[in-house]
Amino acid sequence: MIHSAPPVLPGGDTVIHSAPLILPVSAPPVPDGALVVRHGRVAALGPRAGILAAWPDREETRWDGLLVAGLVNAHTHLQYTHMAEVGRRDYASFEDWSAAFDKVYAGSSIDWAASARDGARQALRSGTTSAADVVTDLPAAGALRDTGLGGLPYLETLGDNDASWAESGRERFRALLDAAGTPMGIAPHAPYTLDTGVLRDVAALARSRRLRLHIHLAEGEHEREYTVSGTGPLARMVRELGFDFAILREGGTGLGPTAFLDGLGLLGPDCHVAHGVHLDAGDRALLRARGTVVTLCPRSNRTVGMEGPDVAALLAEGNPIAVGTDSLSSSPSLDVLADVADLRDLAVRQGYRAADLDRRLVEAATLGGARALGVAGGLDPGGPADFAVFDVSPGAEPYRILVAEGPGRCVATVIGGETVWDRRTAAVAEC
Structure with missing residues (x-):
């Protein structure tokens, strides 16, 4: 099932982020999941196949590892x-x-x-x-x-x-x-x-x-x-x-x-x-x-x-x-x-x-x-697209894996849909 915010009009800055496992934290884990980001907010979250079918021809950023609410x-x-x-x-x-x-x-x-x-x-x-x-x-x-x-x-x-x-x-x-x-x-x-x-x-x-x-x-x-x-x-x-x-x-x-x-x-x-x-x-x-x-x-x-x-x-x-x-x-x-x-x-x-x-x-x-x-947390449709990606292998116990292996292994941080840290480029965005 795809969980969506109110309908998103075609075009604009709609981008898809996907990963082998997404931990919204505010909702159950989503294996092979994807989230749709538009205007800095989560427009939809669900299985990758369904997201790609519902939002064709959108740019997809594919992350390895575990994508977690910020x-x-x-x-x-x-x-x-x-x-x-x-x-x-x-x-x-x-x-x-x-x-x-x-x-x-x-x-x-x-x-x-x-x-x-x-x-x-x-x-x-x-x-x-x-x-x-x-x-x-x-x-x-x-x-x-x-x-x-x-x-x-x-x-x-x-x-x-x-x-x-x-x-x-x-x-x-x-x-x-x-x-x-x-x-x-x-x-x-x-x-x-x-x-x-x-x-x-x-x-x-x-x-x-x-x-x-x-x-x-x-x-x-x-x-x-x-x-x-x-x-x-x-x-x-x-x-x-x-x-x-x-x-x-x-x-x-x-x-x-x-x-x-x-x-x-x-x-x-x-x-x-x-x-x-x-x-x-x-x-x-x-x-x-x-x-x-x-x-x-x-x-x-x-x-x-x-x-x-x-x-x-x-x-x-x-x-x-x-x-x-x-x-x-x-x-x-x-x-x-x-x-x-x-x-x-x-x-x-x-x-x-x-x-x-x-x-x-x-x-x-x-x-x-x-x-x-006093702010929104988790990755809920309609909420801010704030998340991090960790270089760990998702498994049957993703929360345990994140706690045990996650420290020091963040590869990307995204705030409001904008990547502000990406280890691949070793850069923190200057704002």
Whole structure:
């Protein structure tokens, strides 16, 4: 059966892409499949023979290997690509990594725009078609637009206490949003780098402008102690950075970080969180109730001295999840499938035995990421023609093959019907 969008008129820029196997992810696999692309969108998807018969005399691009709906990197900081020296080490704790990161960041003269564009091109070469890119320094905000990578940049804010935010921080941040020159979301950095009132107001600001939210949550093991009692290694680090927050003055909130953010109005279906390493059953239930996607970045977690998230529990309990790489300052590459492979290993070690593991992890890296960003995912007729091709041999278990063999083996990335990466020409299109 051929699945089609509304009728496509003859002529125009209609092109057919075919492969031995297509994984739309949003629909069952299509052996010897083809998809019709017109005006950057999927016009039809089905068996190749039927597609060629229904659209005769159209140009066909034949790909070897596995054609898959585009990957979504749901948490990264592309501007830190040129800080890869930090990510090449292993650290004993999140606080140790933070100290190393801050030292390099504070002393750097990096061209953040160039660094972010370099990261975007690396992402394209791994099959990523969209990203949630956290932008700390405004010159990096145009990387997605400049390279043709889809997704959304999120302007980050951190460091303000309630007084500094009211005095000038809020207007300064609003001015940066207005000056960005591209649509953006808002990224309050974390529960420990902004004051309580600031976090509440940032959520209100985002909702007043209908902007999406993205925040780090439960990444370090001491974050819970910080929000509950205002004590511990993370609290000491925050004091040493010179932040003057109510949590520190008042001895905490009595709430874990997830409940703390929820009470301030941060959580919801328009917000996704990064890492979620230290979530308990109550936290996971609250995130499910709010429709908040948890983006998992296991290779980054390992770099900063952690075991990684309880992916088995998140899957078994039905939490919506996505996959991110974080930045090269804490991860060896921007290849989302490499993090998917790590998540699989974690889930198995944690006791997940269901046969759906590989499929659900590929869904997390595609549909889950799209949900986090509030965009369309999968290869549905009428949706964007965003996909990647991997040099693997399709078999009876295509999801398993993709997870096991796909990292590092992307041969082409297509966004909006345009080939932006083709290993045969070793070129990333300049946009």
